[in-house]
Amino acid sequence: MGYVVEMNNIRKEFPGVVANDDITLQLEQGEIHALLGENGAGKSTLMSILFGMYQPDRGHIKVHGKEIRIANPNVANDLGIGMVHQHFKLVGNFTVTENIILGSELRKGPVLDLKTAAQRIEALSKQYGLNVDPYAKIENISVGMQQRVEIMKMLYRNAEILIFDEPTAVLTPQEIDELMKIMRNLIKEGKSIVLITHKLKEIKAVADRCTVIRRGKTIGTVEVASTSEQAMAEMMVGRNVSFKVDKKPAAPGDVVLRLEHLNVRNSKKVLGLSDFSLEVRAGEIVGIAGVEGNGQSELVEAITGLRRLESGVISYNGNDISKLSIRERIHEGIGHIPEDRQRRGLVLDYTLEENMVLEVYNKEPFAKRGILRRRAIRSYADKVLKSFDVRSGQGAVSIVRSLSGGNQQKAIIGREIELDPNLLIAVQPTRGLDVGSIEYIHKRLIEQRDKGKAVLLVSLELDEILNVSDRIAVLNHGQLVGEVAAAETNEGEIGLMMAGVQRGEGA
Amino acid sequence: MKKAIVSLLAIVLGLVAGALLMAVTGHDPIEGYRYLISGGLKNRERIGNTLATATPLILTGLSLAFSFRTGLFNIGAPGQMLFGGFCATAVGLTFDMPRALLLLAMALAAFIGGALWAFIPGLLKAKFNVHEVVSTIMMNWICYWVVYYGVPAYFKGPSLETESRLLPDKATLKTPFLTDLFNGSYVNMGLILAIIAVIVVSFIINKTTLGYELKAVGFNRDAAEYAGIAVNRGIVTSMLISGGLAGLGGLTQYAGNAANIQIGLLPSQGFDGIAVALLGASAPVGVLLSSIFFGVLYSGRGFMNAMTDIPPEIADTIIAIIIYFAATSILFERLISWISRRRGDKAAKPDKPDGLAETVKNVGKVGE
Numbered sequence: 001m002g003y004v005v006e007m008n009n010i011r012k013e014f015p016g017v018v019a020n021d022d023i024t025l026q027l028e029q030g031e032i033h034a035l036l037g038e039n040g041a042g043k044s045t046l047m048s049i050l051f052g053m054y055q056p057d058r059g060h061i062k063v064h065g066k067e068i069r070i071a072n073p074n075v076a077n078d079l080g081i082g083m084v085h086q087h088f089k090l091v092g093n094f095t096v097t098e099n100i101i102l103g104s105e106l107r108k109g110p111v112l113d114l115k116t117a118a119q120r121i122e123a124l125s126k127q128y129g130l131n132v133d134p135y136a137k138i139e140n141i142s143v144g145m146q147q148r149v150e151i152m153k154m155l156y157r158n159a160e161i162l163i164f165d166e167p168t169a170v171l172t173p174q175e176i177d178e179l180m181k182i183m184r185n186l187i188k189e190g191k192s193i194v195l196i197t198h199k200l201k202e203i204k205a206v207a208d209r210c211t212v213i214r215r216g217k218t219i220g221t222v223e224v225a226s227t228s229e230q231a232m233a234e235m236m237v238g239r240n241v242s243f244k245v246d247k248k249p250a251a252p253g254d255v256v257l258r259l260e261h262l263n264v265r266n267s268k269k270v271l272g273l274s275d276f277s278l279e280v281r282a283g284e285i286v287g288i289a290g291v292e293g294n295g296q297s298e299l300v301e302a303i304t305g306l307r308r309l310e311s312g313v314i315s316y317n318g319n320d321i322s323k324l325s326i327r328e329r330i331h332e333g334i335g336h337i338p339e340d341r342q343r344r345g346l347v348l349d350y351t352l353e354e355n356m357v358l359e360v361y362n363k364e365p366f367a368k369r370g371i372l373r374r375r376a377i378r379s380y381a382d383k384v385l386k387s388f389d390v391r392s393g394q395g396a397v398s399i400v401r402s403l404s405g406g407n408q409q410k411a412i413i414g415r416e417i418e419l420d421p422n423l424l425i426a427v428q429p430t431r432g433l434d435v436g437s438i439e440y441i442h443k444r445l446i447e448q449r450d451k452g453k454a455v456l457l458v459s460l461e462l463d464e465i466l467n468v469s470d471r472i473a474v475l476n477h478g479q480l481v482g483e484v485a486a487a488e489t490n491e492g493e494i495g496l497m498m499a500g501v502q503r504g505e506g507a
Numbered sequence: 508m509k510k511a512i513v514s515l516l517a518i519v520l521g522l523v524a525g526a527l528l529m530a531v532t533g534h535d536p537i538e539g540y541r542y543l544i545s546g547g548l549k550n551r552e553r554i555g556n557t558l559a560t561a562t563p564l565i566l567t568g569l570s571l572a573f574s575f576r577t578g579l580f581n582i583g584a585p586g587q588m589l590f591g592g593f594c595a596t597a598v599g600l601t602f603d604m605p606r607a608l609l610l611l612a613m614a615l616a617a618f619i620g621g622a623l624w625a626f627i628p629g630l631l632k633a634k635f636n637v638h639e640v641v642s643t644i645m646m647n648w649i650c651y652w653v654v655y656y657g658v659p660a661y662f663k664g665p666s667l668e669t670e671s672r673l674l675p676d677k678a679t680l681k682t683p684f685l686t687d688l689f690n691g692s693y694v695n696m697g698l699i700l701a702i703i704a705v706i707v708v709s710f711i712i713n714k715t716t717l718g719y720e721l722k723a724v725g726f727n728r729d730a731a732e733y734a735g736i737a738v739n740r741g742i743v744t745s746m747l748i749s750g751g752l753a754g755l756g757g758l759t760q761y762a763g764n765a766a767n768i769q770i771g772l773l774p775s776q777g778f779d780g781i782a783v784a785l786l787g788a789s790a791p792v793g794v795l796l797s798s799i800f801f802g803v804l805y806s807g808r809g810f811m812n813a814m815t816d817i818p819p820e821i822a823d824t825i826i827a828i829i830i831y832f833a834a835t836s837i838l839f840e841r842l843i844s845w846i847s848r849r850r851g852d853k854a855a856k857p858d859k860p861d862g863l864a865e866t867v868k869n870v871g872k873v874g875e
Contacts, residue, residue, distance in 0.1 A: 304733075306732065306733065325737075326732065326733070326734075326735040327734075327735025327736075328735075329735075330734075330735050336733070338733060343727070343729050343730070344729050344730055344733045345730060345733065346727070346730055347723050347726045347727045347730050347731070348727065349727075350722075350723070350726065354719070358723070358730070358734040361719050361720075362716045362720075367716045370715050370716050370717060371714055371715055371716070372714055372716060372719060
């Protein structure tokens with residue numbers, strides 16, 4: 001079989017960085033080809049070149065054997081290349097049909113011909129087993145369904161080569177299975193797929209071949225069936241990695257955090273968390289599993305004081321803290337690694353050292369009588385940055401905006417752990433990080449636990465929840481579905497609970 | 508550093524555009540600029556007048572710079588300045604005290620008056636998330652009419668309905684020492700007050716926990732909240748300080764450069780403060796330098812007008828163009844990084860050191 005797309009010896013430089021250095025990617029007709037690499041390895045750049053958003057400095061692209069210059073995304077569209085972006089580009093209060101035809105509207109004279117379009121969408125939906133209702137409004141359908149609308153957009157435009165950019169990041173395990181099925185259907189109908197991911201399990205499950213890139217260079221292309229996950233991980237990271245998190249059994253002590261019947265309204269003024277109760281003990285990690293937007297943010301914000309409680313009691317070391325200010329809670333020993341590091345966790349235009357004292361800048365030795373003491377701040381920041389291996393251009397005086405995402409995250413984690421909190425709330429602590437950093441962060445969380453601290457881990461990554469937590473609580477629609485011991489459960493069970501099925505009900 | 512280059516580029520481009528304008532309207536740009544500059548600087552008196560013109564600009568510029576640094580767009584400096592000046596005038600015309608005490612009381616009244624005028628929008632922003640641009644503009648007009656009523660009703664001058672009585676000598680900032688030093692110029696103690704304000708604001712912004720908090724709130728409200736900083740209190744505090752500085756600007760204008768207050772005018776220095784702060788990259792020292800530059804242009808344009816037949820509107824146009832370039836500074840930043848990228852590509856071939864860039868760098872150090 002011939003190649004539908006060949007990207008040969010692609011090189012792309014940005015000021016100071018070589019994003020792609022002699023990368024070759026060859027996509028066969030009718031295969032699912034995984035593109036595997038850590039964050040910043042150059043995956044997105046390569047795909048942006050294929051989609052016409054950047055021009056390569058060197059190398060050439062062939063589509064269907066013909067050498068071609070893809071000057072802009074319109075050219076890519078005309079060539080039958082389509083992309084499902086990680087963050088959907090949909091209009092919330094439009095219907096599925098309206099979203100799909102946006103930009104290539106069917107007209108009957110001067111008016112839109114929605115009916116014909118909807119019929120065509122229905123036909124496509126049947127052909128590929130997508131099960132999309134053309135008349136539903138986007139805001140009323142699930143995230144998984146929205147993704148199918150994105151896929152449908154490409155099919156509607158007769159794309160033959162489909163690029164999926166980290167498509168599973170927002171899905172439940174069941175939805176992921178569904179997506180895999182859809183991808184296989186697409187292949188059956190003659191499409192070819194590039195799957196960008198850093199999740200090895202998915203590659204194993206669905207891909208035919210896998211090209212691994214590291215630091216902008218092609219490491220190799222392998223047959224997925226005959227390559228182990230371990231081997232692919234090593235290719236990606238460049239060294240041996242352990243998937244299993246080493247940890248001793250937990251030795252839970254006293255209750256540190258007790259939540260009783262919490263009701264919290266979300267920003268739409270409806271209950272985002274209802275009648276939620278949970279205990280977290282010293283020396284254990286409690287994981288909160290759930291699909292995004294099922295009450296995790298409300299829970300975390302209620303504990304940290306960022307959001308008002310409707311009713312319920314939050315007690316910390318036996319005292320009700322629900323009336324305390326955010327600062328008082330921090331001083332009581334509640335540390336928080338926030339979900340959105342750039343929005344909440346850091347002042348991006350401050351230097352690293354200024355960010356390292358974000359919560360304690362007004363306490364001695366960092367300030368005296370309202371005057372900042374730069375020297376004390378500097379030496380403290382240097383210490384944290386060193387012990388958490390935060391890498392930056394100019395050390396403590398680097399502007400945080402200039403740091404990579406992984407280093408920003410390590411800086412936050414360093415700051416929070418250095419405050420030595422009795423309760424550490426870590427929300428998505430490894431989102432978007434590479435295997436090496438993930439390993440490191442998990443180790444630090446377990447270290448906190450072993451020091452007798454309580455840790456509450458909120459994550460959308462099921463693997464992370466299963467590997468790191470001692471106990472798992474599952475959230476669905478703002479309610480606690482159930483609690484299980486991590487050692488006694490598995491992905492399937494948690495997945496069902498995440499979909500709202502009570503334990504023992506579904507099986 | 509980069510910001511200083513941007514500001515200088517804005518100035519250079521503004522001057523070039525002004526030269527083109529003069530040339531197109533049939534005047535000699537070199538002659539025009541010679542008189543414009545010498546009108547602002549040619550002798551001690553003129554230098555004094557330039558500094559006096561710059562004085563209220565320094566304070567309103569600081570007011571705006573402070574609000575920009577803390578993430579607020581306080582467009583109400585004209586109202587705050589006017590109200591501060593009105594309060595100071597009221598104190599100066601009402602009380603009879605030893606001079607030092609009286610001036611201190613007037614300065615306090617000016618600061619509090621300006622702060623009060625900014626407090627209301629600050630509170631509205633903190634409590635109800637009312638955008639400060641809208642509420643401060645409204646406050647400008649409220650002040651306009653308060654003064655319009657207040658001056659004729661309580662402080663009417665002997666002849667004119669539209670101005671207050673003249674302040675007694677001891678209630679103005681004029682001092683023989685400065686007047687003599689600058690050969691009879693109307694420069695006054697307001698200049699000293701403004702320079703002290705530059706130092707104090709610089710200290711607050713860079714050295715204190717208060718400055719740290721307020722900047723954090725300005726840069727990223729969510730992160731400040733996360734860190735336990737009282738965001739709403741920060742917003743109100745920022746507005747109070749910003750308004751107080753504008754109020755002091757009113758003191759230097761109405762009880763320093765002038766000795767009475769007119770009705771029916773929102774002081775243009777309040778609006779120019781925005782330009783000063785932009786050109787000064789919101790840094791206190793930058794504000795000081797850009798105010799003096801504006802002072803030169805404002806006090807030189809009369810001389811240019813007298814000595815040539817170039818209309819004074821040309822000077823105003825140049826100022827407007829400079830403001831325009833300063834406000835669109837993002838374009839220059841892109842341009843600079845584009846040029847430096849091009850240079851990076853040619854790194855093998857060493858370029859000739861660029862004379863202009865060197866000068867700019869040195870000035871930049873002062874401005875930081």
